[in-house]
Amino acid sequence: MKKKNEExxxxxxxxxxxxxxxxxxxxxxxxxxxxxxxxxxxxxxxSALLSSSNVFGAAMCGPSNLLCGNVPFLCLDGxxxxxxxxxxVIVGFDQNQQQEEFGHNVVSDFRRLGIADNYHPSKSGMxxxxxxxxxxxxxxxxxxxxxxxxxxxxxxKDLREYVDGILLCAVTADDTNGNPTNTTYMAQxxxxxxxxxxxVGTSGSVSGGNSAAPSDQVNLTLKPSQLANFKSSESxxxxxxxxxxxxxxxxxxxxxxxxxxxxxxxISRGGASQLNDIRRSPAMSAEVDKYLTRQSGTLGVFDKFxxxxxxxxxxxxxxxxxxxxxxxxxxxxxxxxxNILNLLTKRIAGAATIEIGGCDYHNGSASAGHASDKTIGRxxxxxxxxxxxxNQPIFMHLFTDGGVTGDAAGQVDPDFPTRTVWRSDxxxxxxxxxxxxHPNRKRTNVGDNEHSNFLINxxxxxxxxxxxxxGTAIDSHSLANNVSKLWIAVILNYMxxxxxxxxxxKIVYEVGERFKEQFGxxxxxxWKELIRLRSLIAA
Amino acid sequence: xxxxxxxxxxxxVGACVQEMPKQETSAVSSTGxxxxxxxxxxxxxxxSSTGxxxxxEAMTPAVVRVKNYNQYNQTLxxxxxxxxxxxxxxxxxxxxxxxxxxxxxxLTSFNLIAMTRLSDAxxxxxxxxxxxxxxxxxxxxxxxxxxxxxxxxxxxxxxxEERFASLRAEVENVLSNEDGAGGDLFxxxxxxxxxxxxxxxxxxxxxxxxxxxxxxx
Numbered sequence: 067m068k069k070k071n072e073e074x075x076x077x078x079x080x081x082x083x084x085x086x087x088x089x090x091x092x093x094x095x096x097x098x099x100x101x102x103x104x105x106x107x108x109x110x111x112x113s114a115l116l117s118s119s120n121v122f123g124a125a126m127c128g129p130s131n132l133l134c135g136n137v138p139f140l141c142l143d144g145x146x147x148x149x150x151x152x153x154x155v156i157v158g159f160d161q162n163q164q165q166e167e168f169g170h171n172v173v174s175d176f177r178r179l180g181i182a183d184n185y186h187p188s189k190s191g192m193x194x195x196x197x198x199x200x201x202x203x204x205x206x207x208x209x210x211x212x213x214x215x216x217x218x219x220x221x222x223k224d225l226r227e228y229v230d231g232i233l234l235c236a237v238t239a240d241d242t243n244g245n246p247t248n249t250t251y252m253a254q255x256x257x258x259x260x261x262x263x264x265x266v267g268t269s270g271s272v273s274g275g276n277s278a279a280p281s282d283q284v285n286l287t288l289k290p291s292q293l294a295n296f297k298s299s300e301s302x303x304x305x306x307x308x309x310x311x312x313x314x315x316x317x318x319x320x321x322x323x324x325x326x327x328x329x330x331x332x333i334s335r336g337g338a339s340q341l342n343d344i345r346r347s348p349a350m351s352a353e354v355d356k357y358l359t360r361q362s363g364t365l366g367v368f369d370k371f372x373x374x375x376x377x378x379x380x381x382x383x384x385x386x387x388x389x390x391x392x393x394x395x396x397x398x399x400x401x402x403x404x405n406i407l408n409l410l411t412k413r414i415a416g417a418a419t420i421e422i423g424g425c426d427y428h429n430g431s432a433s434a435g436h437a438s439d440k441t442i443g444r445x446x447x448x449x450x451x452x453x454x455x456x457n458q459p460i461f462m463h464l465f466t467d468g469g470v471t472g473d474a475a476g477q478v479d480p481d482f483p484t485r486t487v488w489r490s491d492x493x494x495x496x497x498x499x500x501x502x503x504h505p506n507r508k509r510t511n512v513g514d515n516e517h518s519n520f521l522i523n524x525x526x527x528x529x530x531x532x533x534x535x536x537g538t539a540i541d542s543h544s545l546a547n548n549v550s551k552l553w554i555a556v557i558l559n560y561m562x563x564x565x566x567x568x569x570x571x572k573i574v575y576e577v578g579e580r581f582k583e584q585f586g587x588x589x590x591x592x593w594k595e596l597i598r599l600r601s602l603i604a605a
Numbered sequence: 606x607x608x609x610x611x612x613x614x615x616x617x618v619g620a621c622v623q624e625m626p627k628q629e630t631s632a633v634s635s636t637g638x639x640x641x642x643x644x645x646x647x648x649x650x651x652x653s654s655t656g657x658x659x660x661x662e663a664m665t666p667a668v669v670r671v672k673n674y675n676q677y678n679q680t681l682x683x684x685x686x687x688x689x690x691x692x693x694x695x696x697x698x699x700x701x702x703x704x705x706x707x708x709x710x711x712l713t714s715f716n717l718i719a720m721t722r723l724s725d726a727x728x729x730x731x732x733x734x735x736x737x738x739x740x741x742x743x744x745x746x747x748x749x750x751x752x753x754x755x756x757x758x759x760x761x762x763x764x765x766e767e768r769f770a771s772l773r774a775e776v777e778n779v780l781s782n783e784d785g786a787g788g789d790l791f792x793x794x795x796x797x798x799x800x801x802x803x804x805x806x807x808x809x810x811x812x813x814x815x816x817x818x819x820x821x822x
Contacts, residue, residue: 263715270701287711289701301698305718306725309810313803316792325792328784329807333721335785336775337816340768344669344822353669356709357816364714 127566133580135564135603138410139258139417140462143275146426147468151497152179154207155233156200163528164516165200177486180472185484198230198509204484206436210443230520231501232598235530235538237547240468240491246280247465248273250417252557257564260416265290267419275419295401300373323372334361391451407452428470428488432479450503459602462501469496494537522570525598544590555596563602670821674703685731721814728809745798749780760812779808
């Protein structure tokens with residue numbers, strides 16, 4: 067056997083001990099050294115890792131390829147049929163598709179959307195425009211967003227001013243995972259590419275969440291990797307606990323990534339004789355080449371990543387970012403979400419799904435629903451803060467399975483006098499939201515407060531509308547009552563954010579052409595009307 | 606009635622066998638079971654077991670294909686003679702990362718990494734078992750040639766020696782704790798039974814994750 071070389075220990079070695087608790091708080095990160103050396107780590111390996119990802123548009127952008135961006139894409143899957151329109155995001159009842167055009171001033175519709183009579187959005191102070199997209203002032207989602215995004219000491223800018231969004235009025239089926247509303251596969255297809263893994267999710271399902279992805283869009287080779295916590299990120303690159311152990315490749319020690327690559331090279335070289343023999347047959351050579359390409363790609367992965375670098379617990383720079391973003395103790399759910407946001411905003415993953423349970427909240431109160439809504443808003447806010455830390459844009463798609471209706475007689479929750487109690491499922495009163503953030507584009511109104519520089523000129527923030535005493539007006543757009551194709555509206559808008567142009571006509575044209583290339587001739591007749599968002603990559 | 610069912614069964618078996626195109630009948634061999642269809646868990650049974658190694662009947666399909674998750678798991682079970690039930694939890698975890706079908710075009714880096722990870726689990730238990738069986742007396746002090754040959758004879762078709770010359774060399778590398786680039790593969794290796802067992806696990810993985818085992822021919 068060869069004599070072994072002693073590896074030098076770094077003075078900045080992080081001390082994580084198996085008999086110590088997992089660091090989850092800012093103090094814990096400091097204690098382990100994760101935060102103390104963050105400056106060094108941020109200016110070394112991790113910044114190299116991120117260098118390419120700071121360019122929102124890919125290198126392939128050119129006159130013949132304007133749809134060339136790569137914006138992190140996050141699905142938030144509110145499981146159980148939550149309220150989105152009305153009780154959270156202001157919804158208009160007018161065919162102009164403007165949020166503040168209620169069309170009438172009766173209170174019964176808003177009772178069903180969770181708003182007590184005295185808090186009807188037409189009343190003073192009930193509409194909050196802090197995020198461009200208008201929220202009801204008593205919205206749980208808004209409260210969650212505010213909890214995270216209201217300026218903190220040390221913030222150099224008010225992140226809330228760099229956000230906007232749109233509301234999509236549409237019917238979905240209640241309490242089922244059969245609504246094909248998950249959009250990650252399609253987002254990945256058109257631009258949400260990860261450097262290491264394409265799709266990740268909190269669930270082990272084919273979609274990565276609760277609601278399904280459209281079956282004809284699922285690509286099982288991209289099935290989302292399920293991530294439960296920081297540690298689980300290591301599994302993205304795990305080649306086995308035994309071979310990676312300290313007594314083996316010592317994958318988590320200095321040079322561990324290199325040794326893992328060397329081992330994979332051994333496997334690769336070991337197969338050379340066989341593959342060479344197979345490729346003697348001309349019919350086989352193309353297949354062998356494909357295999358070799360994958361082998362080569364696998365080796366390349368280890369050049370760029372290591373299991374330790376994927377785990378914020380063993381990656382000081384990431385640990386520091388997460389500690390700063392969360393600024394509080396991370397519970398198990400926080401850790402699961404933080405881990406995914408970390409990978410997404412570093413472009414390690416292309417698109418992600420986060421399931422948020424507890425949204426089937428028609429339990430005769432308003433407080434339970436408010437808590438779930440707030441959790442969703444908080445996670446959206448954390449995604450924005452994490453993206454801001456990495457100087458990245460982000461596109462979020464919030465959807466749910468069905469909806470919920472408030473007490474028609476207007477009974478309020480004594481603990482929540484601004485809100486009516488939730489009574490039952492109501493998929494007609496369903497909706498989805500797309501929220502976008504750009505770290506360097508401050509939102510400005512264009513004309514009136516229904517339009518902004520995040521939106522295509524002249525377009526409003528609401529797709530479709532609600533009708534009096536009826537929830538979604540199913541004739542308000544072509545997909546309003548077509549849940550199997552609802553994804554098209556989301557992906558059209560995501561594609562619009564990826565076009566390297568500030569010319570609205572070019573954006574719409576490019577989206578239409580590229581959509582047809584990617585998905586075939588399935589665009590609905592009103593597809594141009596469904597596009598509301600502008601590019602997030604064009605200067 | 607029984608006769609009718611028997612005939613029907615034979616016809617169905619015949620149809621299944623024909624699914625594997627017999628285009629060339631050169632003396633090509635592979636290792637492990639070959640099944641058909643991800644998720645069905647059905648092996649088409651084209652292999653015939655010969656002790657630890659399995660020789661596939663001489664046939665070369667028009668295209669080389671990769672084993673899907675079920676086929677690969679079944680192959681590991683067959684080669685190591687370890688019940689795959691023990692690895693069910695890991696297998697379920699990895700299923701989404703292992704090849705979903707036989708198309709090499711759809712193969713990803715994650716597929717290869719996941720195959721390596723699954724083989725690692727089998728190899729650890731295989732070495733533990735063989736320590737007092739086929740590898741008895743060979744591990745400490747390490748009888749490298751004996752161990753190498755035992756691994757290769759167990760997992761590969763020895764009649765096709767010229768086809769795995771490169772693998773033999775790489776197995777020797779692992780058993781010698783060399784990374785192929787002038788360094789140590791296992792930096793904390795100590796010349797002990799435990800240390801040598803780790804090397805053998807590595808050598809086992811190097812074989813079971815290699816295209817000899819991951820590909821369908």
